[in-house]
Amino acid sequence: MRPLTDTETKTLFDKLANYTGRSLTALLTTTAPSANPKSTAADHYVFRIQKDRVYYVRSSLANLATSVARDSLLSLGTCVGKFTKTGKFRLHVTALDVIAPHARYKVWVKKNGEMPFLYGGHIVKAHVGRWSEDVPEHTGVVVCSMDDTPLGFGVTARSTAEARRLDPTGIVTFRQADVGEYLREEDTLFTT
Secondary structure, eight states: OEEOOHHHHHHHHHHHHHHHGGGHHHHHSOEEOOSSTTOOSOEEEEEEEETTEEEEEEHHHHHHHTTSOTTTOOOOSEEEEEEOTTSOEEEOGGGHHHHGGGOSOEEEEOHHHHHHHHTTOOEEGGGEEEEOTTOOTTOEEEEEETTSOEEEEEEESSOHHHHHTSOTTSEEEEEEEETTHHHHTTTTTTTO
């Protein structure tokens, strides 16, 4: 496990900022109670890369992981996504727990729209219960159920003003990842 290079960090932060906006700084300054119960200092979170996967992990655990051989270490912390061979970053559904509390824009889906989304479909206007105000086009959003449970994330197809004028079958949000992937792609989610 190693720290990210400057170009990798910029690529990662650009992708995360699409979903979190200015609260990306809150994500970086999030502190956790120290692992040592006698210590009063809080521990912060860092991003580390193992092979092509990026992990969000407490710094104390990342420091302990340096004593494990790279070939022996499978994963550590929360997998946020992976870098492609072309250098682009792709968020995984496992990043949902990291970005959902810091999301700038959200779309809430009605009960009748949850299953089509969880089966891999895009969100149509008829399934939207409500959405954040003034969402621009092609911006990252977290998709939630009406009781605020994060279901996945995606990219808006239209701005909020344009989406209000759409017919009920018009696509409002393109699906990027959803929690249904844990079942649909369980054999490849963590290994490839």
